[in-house]
Amino acid sequence: MDAELVARLDALQRRLDYVVERQRWTESLIEEMTPVVREALTAVSGPLAAAEARGWFAAARELGGLADRLVEAYGPDQMHELADHLARIFDTVKSFTRPEVLELAQDAAEVLDHADDVEPMGFSGAIRVMRDAEVQRGVAVALELLRHLGQAHEPGPPRPDAAPVSPGTPPPGVPRPVPRAPAPASAPAPAADEVVTWRGHAFTPEGFLVDPSTWTEELAEQVAQALGIALTEEHWAVLRWARADYLDQGASPNVRRVAAGSQVGIRRMYELFPRTPGKTTAMIAGIPKPVGCV
């Protein structure tokens, strides 16, 4: 009986502890978050007030009203059609804003600006002008355009697809929106790392062997020589340790690690491989540039 009571009390105690803990949790959350939320609200208020002053919210309300009217006036199918039309309008705007079209429009405007200076031209004058190749091309384009205008207004049988989404076979030579492949989602990948070939081996521009498995002791001698270092047995002990460590770890050791691991000491490392001993060791040992772990 007593044991049972104790067990129940114990269970109750645990339950209470849990509730108290949760309460403490919540209290400290409120305590901790209040200043943060206050700061966040202050920070957000500024830009929002500025947006309001510029009329963003009023405009948004108007847009909301427009959306309301659209929803009331059109059924779902009509909305769909409207969206198609809109897409087509945007496509047309896009094709009109192509540089060559804009340039043409600008040229036309300039010509019209100077229309006062143009002399009236008789038939023979027109014939004379027609010898100009550019004028000939222009007339051909204009005639083609006129033909399409005529086709569009032909009172013949209704076209099979009334929906304006797929405009049938494109007449040749007339500018029309060309469906384009969507722009690639991601920007072009960063340029592949440049590679420098030296003595038949690929190196990074900084001078590190690209593929550590192609390393040979002769190559090490050549790299060391190019760096002005004559390799001694002491150098070799360091190089072997660094290489083994790289192969074991999958990451090149930095100077302090090499100094400790090969037991030469940092000061001596600067004497053996002057200036940048960590990098120089890696270059000669044919392993990647040591980067401190992030």
Add this chain to the structure above:
Amino acid sequence: MRELLILGGGTAGTMMANKLVRALPDGWRITVVDRDDRHVYQPGLLLLPFGTYTARELARPRGGLLDPDVRYIVSGIHRIVPDERRVVLDDDTILRYELLILATGAHLHPERTEGMLGPGWRRDVFDFYTLEGSEALGARLDAWGGGRVVVNLVDMPIKCPVAPLEFAFLADAFFEERGVRGKTEIVYATPLDGAFTKPVASATLGGMLEARGIELATEFAAESVDGDAGVLRSYDGRELPFDLLVTVPLHGGSPAVVRSGLGDPAGFVPTDRHTLLSRDQDRIFVLGDATDLPLSKAGAVAHFQGDVLLANVLRWIEDRPLLPGFDGHANCFIETGHGKAMLIDFNYETEPLPGRFPLPGIGPFTLLEESHTNHLGKLAFRWVYWNVLVKGQELPMDARMSMAGKWR
């Protein structure tokens, strides 16, 4: 009782104990050992000197953060004897284990740089990686009237690799707000060949140093400190004079790990990068800063490792093959001063990239770009740390890194 022993009651060990106590089958007991009963919220140490926090707000008793069903022992660790599956504590108590998790962290070694602890230590030479150092530095900054500040990290790896950069940014903003920036030079001296290790982030952060008029000294391998003369010297003979040296001392593994012969030359434990099992011992898992993995030594890493380790401990107990699940995922806020911060998110394969986090295109956090929201995120994180992260509660985020929202 089958014994699961966790050495270290920091971020990694505490979180793991709390996760495991809910997941282990009956018949297992979890014991955590740490040398003291003070758990420090280490991300706060960066902000403490600038008056954002007080020391009291950043420490809690370790025992209070552990589930009541976890046994907690306050003691130094003398030696780990894997062959006999036991750990000897400083008072010669012997703890036997069936499975051991090393969460012994990274330890600071100012004594390994000549002269660092000499005259000037905690007068003109400060670390901010300890509560005491950070607090003392705060007092020094409070009385600052101008002069030359050198911020230096002695060598990688260090805990929170961006912290010294953040310190430089925050100091710049702090001096400006105090009206003494014009009388203050700031130099950032690093053993790396740029502001940071990963190219994209390094370029961004390097540009930010320049924009703030902070001088950058690269490939500076600090050899010694002369506190009386106020000079920091490098192995290649360069000298940086200072009125105030803010240093991040050399890091190494736990002395107990070193004494037990389980560490690499720096004292970190060779660890399988995907399963987190020790590479030499099949009854020892390693978590957080104690590993030798090419990763940031940071709570975020320990947190992401935690999910993988939990699965693997359970598999180990059931004698099933371990899952190679850990992808090196890490992320961190980078305080940049004036109430702004950046956020970076990356793993073994992917360097920090710009973008939005966690929701692509929306955020609210901005990757590799300063924003006020990020700073608020960092402030809000303290509650998350105490109440969710070290308690081993689930965070609503996958442990694996996602490319969604990142821009190449």
